[in-house]
Amino acid sequence: KITQAEADALFDTDITKFAATVAPTFAGVQLNGDQFDALVSLSYNIGSLTVKAPTLVRKVKADPNDPTIRAEFMKHVNARVNGVLKPLPGLMKRRAAEADHYFGKI
Template identity: 40%
Template sequence: MTPSAACIQLVQRFEGCAKKQADGRFVAYPDPGTGGDPWTVGWGTTGADVKPGVIWSQQQCDARLAKDLASFATQVAAAIGTALTNQHQFDALVSFAYNVGIGNLKGSTLLKQHKAGDYADARTQFARWNKAAGRVLPGLTKRRAAEAALYGS
């Protein structure tokens, strides 16, 4: 499976392409939950190449999002294995993993319940992941609700 337009739109809606400068380029910014690492640029891109002072064009932001989503899709597909998964479930899981990391998805009750075919409980598990640095963040609460809605649609 590959991420659908619904997945891309969901990620873009919640990640935003933030910190646009007057010249149309985007500057890296600290994680809103920690005030530091991981630094982020564009559509929520993090990594060793994203640090203070990094500036990307819109084209760089869009290209990296496409590359990262393809990578997350491959990793999510491997984590799901042979479990029955529809496109909306896959898209929600890719968005989730993009935000919290593939390691967190792999160790989650959300994935365990999905693989067990308990889709109703899996859907409720999204809501548990609304904290950063131990604090509930309203943006994460909204994102998890949107992911759960997509998962269940």
């Protein structure tokens, strides 16, 4: 068991690490705070955006306000269940929330 303070500290360390990998990926791109935070959240959950979501990276770099970016978030809703890749309701909700956050609809 760990305390809430220890859990918060671990989370802060993890988020800092993921933010440090997302920031250089989008260097020179005018992202607002919500956009950056949503990209960090996605990276925290799926891993490297350049590896796991290259189309999303390309679209954000081309136009951070492109509405088709929402669909790129929604591509990451699958997990293996009994060896079969399936969309999970929880991941669908999480991705929708991240996309909403990205587009300032929180």
